[in-house]
Amino acid sequence: MKVSASRPLGLWMCTALVVGNTIGSGVFMLPSALAPYGWNAMIGWGLTIAGTLCLAYVFSRLSRAFPRAGGPFAYTEEAFGKAPGFLIAWSYWISVWVANAAVAIAAVSYASVFIPGLASTPGLAALTTIAVVWLATAINALGARSAGWTQVVTTVLKLVPLVAVAGLALHVLLTKGAGVVAPFQASTLSGGGITAAASLTLWALLGIETASIPADKITDPARTIPRATLVGTAFTGAIYVLVSAGVLLLTPVAVLKASNAPLADFMAYHGLGDLRAPLAAFASISALGALNGWVLIQGEMPAAMAHDGVFPAWFGKLSKRGVPVRAHLVSSGLCTVLVAMNYAKSLADAFTFMALLATAATLFAYLACSLAVLRLQASKKMAADRALTVIASLAALYSAWTFYGAGWSPTLWGLVLLVAGLPVYLFMTRAAKVAPETLA
Template sequence: MASSSARPLGLWMCTALVVGNMIGSGVFMLPASLAPYGWNAVIAWLITIGGALCLALVFARLARAFPRAGGPFAYTEEAFGRPAGFMVAWSYWISVWVSNAALAIAAVSYLSVFVPALAKVPVLAALVTVTVVWVATAINCVGARTAGWTQMVTTVLKLAPLAAVASLAAMILLRKGPAAIAPFEPSALSGSGITAAAALTLWALLGVESATIPAEQVDRPERNIPRSTLLGTAFTGLIYLLVSSGVLLLTPVSVLKDSNAPLVDFMAYHGGGDFRLALAAFAAISALGALNGWVLLQGELPAAMAREGVFPAWMGKTTANGTPVRAHILSSVLVTILVLMNYAKSMADTFTFMALLATASSLFAYLFCSLAVLKLGAQRRMPVSPAFAAVAAVAAVYSAWTFYGAGWSVTFWGLVLLVAGAPVYLLMRRARLAREAAR
């Protein structure tokens, strides 16, 4: 294991990993998926940001108490044992590579502004999407430091178009006043609408735990992981609230609901002029930057699990610079299969389904880590004040509620993928017992 000073990811790279993984395709793609929900979506954003901040505090405290690689797996195993830890690791790994499929699709959706054939020819879009995945995989196979610098650069670049959209929204409000905002109709609000919208908005904030996964690559993990987690989540929540709500409330539903590039269409509708192409380019860069960060996790997580004896040992093999190339390749093969299986759908429909599936898969980790705080605190294995216990309880309830909001179809497929891990767990358990018996 590398010494702390030799590890490539410091505070700002970790923060860029959190912000870059959270600000990916969500803020650029979700206005289309959320358009039918209107003000329900705005309320969902407020609830989601509150829930994400609770989860950020949960992961920050767990990382300080148990600075181990693997993040959600490590914390769940500490509290509930190896079987629960495996379930969380398996479901979270699924969430990561499904997220990568959605992010690659989002990047290609915005590239379709420059190459219209990508929106009209599904096979071409699928092939370009797969190519994007493998380019990101190649960058990460070079090493964590290369991936970290890529994340820093793309995180800075992706903030430029968001600032432009927020500025345009402010100008519209100054010019037209409250009349520009979609009317608030209390009768249109509903519990089911808010719940369904919240399942989508959580997709945009997935990644709150990003800095906890590659702990072995982080300099002073007990200090830098908690700080980057809280700082990155708070900053991202503010950005989403300003940009996404502004686009939703200032643009007709008919403009957004079938859009492959909703922020571009927002700019066009309000006379954005030449900025449309620049915005589309930055949006594609944003999705590609998030893809880079999530590809880092799709390799680091199974490699860490392999070193713990939870996943097959060959997935934990690394190159001379510590890169788990085998885990990266397997994960990207799964992403490729998922993309090719869904190429016949429109990019917007495919993105929405994969975003919900990734969200449902990640919620197992969020729920168990929130409950882990309560159990570890009760066992006095980590300091848990009454106030922090209340935060963890809110995070657990929020996770369960959002799981329900994802819908039965997505929940079903999430459970199918979860059950698919049972043979792997049984094989690994048998191998471990055989090794122990041979000693």
């Protein structure tokens, strides 16, 4: 596919954006969190992948019908108007730069394997985390193509250990037979266990929507975004299932529950020795790659809002390279403040808080976009399509179910972020009305 200078992101870079933003640091720890759920976790994975594929289809059809920058903001605005669109975009933007703080902390946390002082010295950890954030910001400031190539390279590197784990699992299964697989016991299955496991697996797949946000930087967005979204989501889901199933079903639960490096312990259990150091290096690269992709999003979202007139025009100013540098500087500045405010916490505590806050708004965006399809079909802005209606309805039900599975805390945080945007929206609306009168 030919890539233009004004739209530097082609199919491969868009797909890498989806895969790279979705596969971050979580996959390297997820087997430990899922270990207590046994076969409930595998059913949870099935439901999560089915739900996220429905969501991916929703985003693919919306991006084909409305190839505008902004993703969830653009689609919600088309369906429900400027105020709901702004509130979804506002909370989503906050969630992104908060998530960037969490992902940067994860990268530094894995690096502490090689530099122990990062884990024991909060001030050093905070300074290193801030430096990592600004490094990713500098890469994105060079242009979307620079960020795109960085995303492609880090995505390929982060897949190396995951493919190795999946390959080892297949080798163990072929050489030792099905007898080594954890036995299936129907009596251990429960609705609560499946729901809890599915909630954990959803966190690992957040980011499937990211190709839709920088639409103005993408070659032929009406075709490229849908393909990148669907292929990226399906590929990521397959990688996650292969890795999780192999580790969960071929390693004793007692080993995984107490593990701080489940992939390394899985490999050690099957005779490959201590691989904690190389896996920590790959995990750090994986987190850095995800940070690079999410930094791209943190600049594009407020720029899209500014271009639509619901955010200060200052945020939409582009550099000579076509980058919303001002939006990046503000977003990374806020991320820096957040890291500095939490430097006294342990890396684990700071990561948990920021991850909780970051994931909350994404759930609202998924629900809003699923309902947007139904609304747009009813208002004739999208062609009537029975299959799309069914899939969008399933996506909406899945999104609503995730709130129940996640618990009240993420839902409450999501509502707080939405409500916090109301004063900003009212101010912008008032400013837009006053401006013509002032000029007159």
